[in-house]
Amino acid sequence: EVQLVQSGAEVKKPGESLKISCKGSGYIFNSYWIGWVRQMPGKGLEWMGIIYPGDSDTTYSPSFQGQVTISADKSISTAYLQWSSLKASDTAMYYCARQDWNALAAFDIWGQGTMVTVSS
């Protein structure tokens, strides 16, 4: 079964760092781009950026450039999203998703989401 499994919910304080993960299985992880999507409480979906695990080529949305870092470790089929200094406004659900060029770059497989809560 093709799936993406994300790390568990996090509760952090402002200023702390965080790295969440997304592990792929059931397909050739290195051959598909992985994207990250933010959903703030009660709001819509925001495309943050994508990474190609095969060579770590990464593209960020201008809205998130410099705010987060997307990385991947192809040896363990895992992509990451990290913050160096969290803000309360980073409180949101974060999804990883597989981009499929056979579906014209749609996100065909999604992780279950990681809830990040930032509060003092």
Next chain:
Amino acid sequence: DIQMTQSPSSLSASVGDRITITCRASQSMSGYLNWYQQKPGKAPRLLIYSASSLQSGVPSRFSGSGSGTDFTLTISSLQPEDFATYFCQQSYSTPRTFGGGTKVEIK
């Protein structure tokens, strides 16, 4: 960035109704338009890609159409499990922006 505008933002309908949701792009993007369904507390699910191609496993009551800047998602006969929020997304260029969403509620 390509801006995606969905309408309506919400609608109320009954089981068996035919509904249509519209997505308009700020610039032409051929057929690089996708539709997702999201239920409360769940990850989004791909329904339609390339404007009109049905993702595997998605019921045939869902259909998509359009090209250029104007696209529609139609549900031919609304079922109880279809009450959810629907998002369009362009995959023509990065950032691959989403529409604001349409919440479909029970009348």
